[in-house]
Amino acid sequence: xxxxxxxxxxxxxxxxxxxxxxxxxxxxxxxxxxxxxxxxxxxxxxxxxxxxxxxxxxxxxxxxxxxxxxxxxxxxxxxxxxxxxxxxxxxxxxxxxxxxxxxxxxxxxxxxxxxxxxxxxxxxxxxxxxxxxxxxxxxxxxxxxxxxxxxxxxxxxxxxxxxxxxxxxxxxxxxxxxxxxxxxxxxxxxxxxxxxxxxxxxxxxxxxxxxxxxxxxxxxxxxxxxxxxxxxxxxxxxxxxxxxxxxxxxxxxxxxxxxxxxxxxxxxxxxxxxxxxxxxxxxxxxxxxxxxxxxxxxxxxxxxxxxxxxxxxxxxxxxxxxxxxxxxxxxxxxxxxxxxxxxxxxxxxxxxxxxxxxxxxxxxxxxxxxxxxxxxxxxxxxxxxxxxxx
Ligand SMILES: Nc1ncnc2c1ncn2[C@@H]1O[C@H](COP(=O)(O)OP(=O)(O)O)[C@@H](O)[C@H]1O
Ligand SMILES: N[C@@H](CCC(=O)OP(=O)(O)O)C(=O)O
Numbered sequence: 001x002x003x004x005x006x007x008x009x010x011x012x013x014x015x016x017x018x019x020x021x022x023x024x025x026x027x028x029x030x031x032x033x034x035x036x037x038x039x040x041x042x043x044x045x046x047x048x049x050x051x052x053x054x055x056x057x058x059x060x061x062x063x064x065x066x067x068x069x070x071x072x073x074x075x076x077x078x079x080x081x082x083x084x085x086x087x088x089x090x091x092x093x094x095x096x097x098x099x100x101x102x103x104x105x106x107x108x109x110x111x112x113x114x115x116x117x118x119x120x121x122x123x124x125x126x127x128x129x130x131x132x133x134x135x136x137x138x139x140x141x142x143x144x145x146x147x148x149x150x151x152x153x154x155x156x157x158x159x160x161x162x163x164x165x166x167x168x169x170x171x172x173x174x175x176x177x178x179x180x181x182x183x184x185x186x187x188x189x190x191x192x193x194x195x196x197x198x199x200x201x202x203x204x205x206x207x208x209x210x211x212x213x214x215x216x217x218x219x220x221x222x223x224x225x226x227x228x229x230x231x232x233x234x235x236x237x238x239x240x241x242x243x244x245x246x247x248x249x250x251x252x253x254x255x256x257x258x259x260x261x262x263x264x265x266x267x268x269x270x271x272x273x274x275x276x277x278x279x280x281x282x283x284x285x286x287x288x289x290x291x292x293x294x295x296x297x298x299x300x301x302x303x304x305x306x307x308x309x310x311x312x313x314x315x316x317x318x319x320x321x322x323x324x325x326x327x328x329x330x331x332x333x334x335x336x337x338x339x340x341x342x343x344x345x346x347x348x349x350x351x352x353x354x355x356x357x358x359x360x361x362x363x364x365x366x367x368x369x370x371x372x373x374x375x376x377x378x379x380x381x382x383x384x385x386x387x388x389x390x
Contacts, residue, residue, distance in 0.1 A: 018211065018251055018278050019269040025184035025251070027065045027146070028267075030056070031174035031241075035191040036257035037072035037104070043079040044072070044103055048257065050111045052189075055263040056151065057115035064267070065146045067181055068108065068119075069154045069174040076100030097158030108153045118150045123157035126167050129176050136333045140377070142181050175241035179248040182385070186245045187266060187274075188238050189257035194275030195235060199224040214246035214277040239277075246279035253277070297337040297348060299328025299355055301381065308340045311347065311389060317380035318349065318387065320361035320369070330355045332377065338387070347389040349382035 032052065039045035056066050074093055077100030078086060087093055101123075109119045122142065128134045145152050154177055156167050167173040171188060178186040196206035202224075212219055223235035235254075242252035255262050255274025265273045303311070307322025318338065330336060331354045338346045351358060357373050358381060364372060366379035 017269075018276050019271055021251070021269075022185060022253075022266055022276075023269040025267075026063070027067075027181060027183045028059065028185045028187060029067045029069060029174055029178040029181065029183045029250075030187045030263065031069040031170060031189065032071065032257055033170070033188070033190045034071040034075040036189055037070055038075040038079065044076050044107050046107060046111075049107050052257070052263065053108070053111035053115060053117075055261060056112070057117060058264060059267055060115075060117060060149070060151070062267070067142065067146070067152045067154060067177060067183070069170055069177055070104060070108065071155065071170040072104050073097040073100040073155055073158060076103050094159050101155065101158070104155070105153055108151075112151055118148075120145050120150050120152045122152050122154045124154060124173065124177075125157045125160060128157075129180065133331065133333065135180070139180050142177075146181065169237045171237035171241040172244070175244035175252075178245045178250045178252075182248065183245070183250045185266075186241065186250050186252045187263065188241065188252065188254045189262065190235075190238070190254060191256065191258070192235070192254075193256045193259070194254045195219065195223060195239065197222050199226070199235070209275050210272055211276050211278065214252060214279050215243040242277035246277065246281075249279055249281060251276060251279055296335065297328075298330035298334040299326065299336045299351070299358075300339055301326050301336050301349075301351070301358070302339050302341065302343065303346070305341060308346060311338070311387070315384055317384040318382040319366055319379065320358075320364050320381045321366070323358075323362045323381060326355060326358045326362060328355060330358075336382075338382070345390050347387055349387035351382055352378045352380060 077096030198206040223239040225236035302325040310316040370376040
């Protein structure tokens with residue numbers, strides 16, 4: 001039996017009861033590692049997938065949104081091809097992943113459909129998320145799927161991923177997906193009860209830490225980069241994923257996928273389950289801080305008095321109807337300055353339309369966007385979540 005201990009040096013005393021917070025957190029990214037999905041390499045563990053699906057269905061019924069990030073393509077491919085060891089050559093890994101991915105998504109699709117929930121396969125590479133246009137497209141697709149009540153099932157696109165464009169481990173991918181969908185919580189299900197103060201495989205007296213602060217450098221020395229036989233990255237990439245998720249304001253929990261009702265216990269705020277990584281700041285504060293740190297505005301949007309008042313007092317999004325003039329050359333997702341009629345700085349924001357389109361939308365109602373441009377991305381020129389006032 002593992003001793004549970006919140007090491008006082010690692011404890012969090014922010015006055016925020018993070019476990020209680022989980023009870024109301026709405027958007028969850030749940031990452032499931034290879035060892036858990038494939039019953040330690042013995043082929044897909046369908047009964048485990050079934051148990052998680054049942055819990056995810058219960059979470060959906062409570063009004064929560066869930067994105068699954070699942071590993072296991074390579075491990076399932078190995079099982080299907082009868083390979084006992086994970087290959088080291090990239091083409092073989094990619095071949096195994098291509099074989100295994102088929103069974104992996106089918107398994108999630110089948111079990112979730114039994115609960116009346118549709119799934120969607122999303123395969124991403126690092127390249128997709130570092131290219132602004134593709135990042136925004138992936139983000140819109142994921143948000144639309146969530147709005148439709150679909151559970152996206154994400155994995156790395158192993159077939160095309162070469163060294164320069166691969167995440168390499170799904171913990172990093174999951175943190176980036178948490179950022180992409182602005183998740184409240186990232187859950188990483190693995191084959192240990194959580195983060196221990198040393199690798200429990202090597203040190204049987206290692207103690208479980210239940211509450212820690214994301215980004216605490218001490219955690220990085222405790223977490224070994226060695227994974228199990230199937231996984232990659234070990235606990236180190238999970239600690240780094242928690243740090244990354246915290247930068248967009250998400251809390252991370254590392255817990256065992258084998259703990260009965262693990263997801264429902266977390267969603268109920270049950271204490272002692274897994275390791276909770278507390279983010280140092282709130283989601284909105286993190287996002288606004290990121291926006292404030294962006295110095296290079298690519299264009300300027302001049303707004304009328306009504307729009308300026310709506311932004312200042314009402315915390316509203318900027319609609320094209322309130323825009324007098326757009327200057328500069330920029331693409332969708334770029335940072336622009338927002339100024340009032342007199343040209344005084346009001347704020348900064350990420351714009352939903354490129355400059356050619358934005359210029360055509362000045363003074364137009366949002367319901368005319370589709371007709372004017374032949375397509376409509378969003379009703380707002382700048383959404384309030386992507387806007388800071390100076
Ligand atoms: N400090 C630590 N606490 C818990 N596990 C650790 C720690 N350091 C290393 N590990 C190892 O990390 C492994 C989990 O990583 P990995 O095999 O990559 O899992 P997954 O497939 O779930 O991503 C555990 O089985 C454990 O041996
Ligand atoms: N895309 C790979 C992920 C490999 C991986 O990172 O595994 P893990 O460390 O178990 O999350 C696969 O599906 O096998």
